[in-house]
Amino acid sequence: xxxxxxxxxxxxxxxxxxxxxxxxxxxxxxxxxxxxxxxxxxxxxxxxxxxxxxxxxxxxxxxxxxxxxxxxxxxxxxxxxxxxxxxxxxxxxxxxxxxxxxxxxxxxxxxxxxxxxxxxxxxxxxxxxxxxxxxxxxxxxxxxxxxxxxxxxxxxxxxxxxxxxxxxxxxxxxxxxxxxxxx
Numbered sequence: 001x002x003x004x005x006x007x008x009x010x011x012x013x014x015x016x017x018x019x020x021x022x023x024x025x026x027x028x029x030x031x032x033x034x035x036x037x038x039x040x041x042x043x044x045x046x047x048x049x050x051x052x053x054x055x056x057x058x059x060x061x062x063x064x065x066x067x068x069x070x071x072x073x074x075x076x077x078x079x080x081x082x083x084x085x086x087x088x089x090x091x092x093x094x095x096x097x098x099x100x101x102x103x104x105x106x107x108x109x110x111x112x113x114x115x116x117x118x119x120x121x122x123x124x125x126x127x128x129x130x131x132x133x134x135x136x137x138x139x140x141x142x143x144x145x146x147x148x149x150x151x152x153x154x155x156x157x158x159x160x161x162x163x164x165x166x167x168x169x170x171x172x173x174x175x176x177x178x179x180x181x182x183x
Contacts, residue, residue: 020044032113032175052115060105062143062150063123071154073135081135088140089149098135102142102149115175121168128159 012020017031023043024034034040041051049055063069063085073081083098090096137157143150155161 030177032115032177035113035115036173036175060143060145062152064118064148064150071140071151073138075133085149085151088142088151098140099138100140100142102144104144106146111179113175113177115173117170118172119168120171122166123168124166125164126154126161127164128156128161130156130159 020034021031023040024031026043027034027037027040029037035052035055038051041049066085069085071083071085072079073083086092087097088100090100090102133156139155139157140151141153141155143152153161
C-alpha cells in the first residue's frame with residue numbers, strides 16, 4: 001500500500017529560513033534538496049528537529065486510491081469485511097456504497113517548499129470499541145487533491161479511534177519550490 005505525504009514548508013520564519021539556507025549551502029545543495037539529506041539535520045544541530053519527520057510544517061497525507069489498496073475490518077479478531085479503496089470513491093457509483101466525506105484541496109497554490117513522500121507497507125492499524133458495530137456507521141474521510149483521491153481517516157460515531165501500529169518504508173521522496181512567479 002502506498003501512503004502519500006505532502007509537506008508544505010511555508011511556515012519558516014525569516015531567521016529559520018536564513019539558518020537552514022546556510023546549512024544547505026555548506027552541503028552545496030539548494031534548501032529544498034538539502035531537506036531530504038539526513039546529514040542536513042546532523043549539521044543543523046537542533047535537538048527539536050533531528051529529522052525530516054520532526055520539521056515544523058503543514059503536513060497532508062493519505063492512502064492513495066489504487067486498485068490494490070484495501071481496508072480490512074476486523075471484529076473480535078476475525079476479518080469481517082475487505083473494502084477496496086476504489087469502492088469508496090462516490091463518483092464511481094450511482095449510489096454510494098459507504099458513508100464518505102470528500103474534501104477538495106488544490107495543491108501547490110501557495111508559494112513555498114514542498115516535499116512529497118510515498119511509503120509502502122502496513123500503513124496502520126486503528127482500533128475503537130463499541131457495543132453495537134455496524135459497517136454502515138463507518139465514516140471514510142477522503143481528500144481529493146489535484147488528480148488523486150486519498151483516504152485520510154476513518155471514524156465511527158461516539159468512539160475514540162486509537163492508532164496501534166505502522167510498518168512502512170519510504171520508497172519515494174521529491175522536493176520542489178513553488179514561488180509566486182510560477183502562479
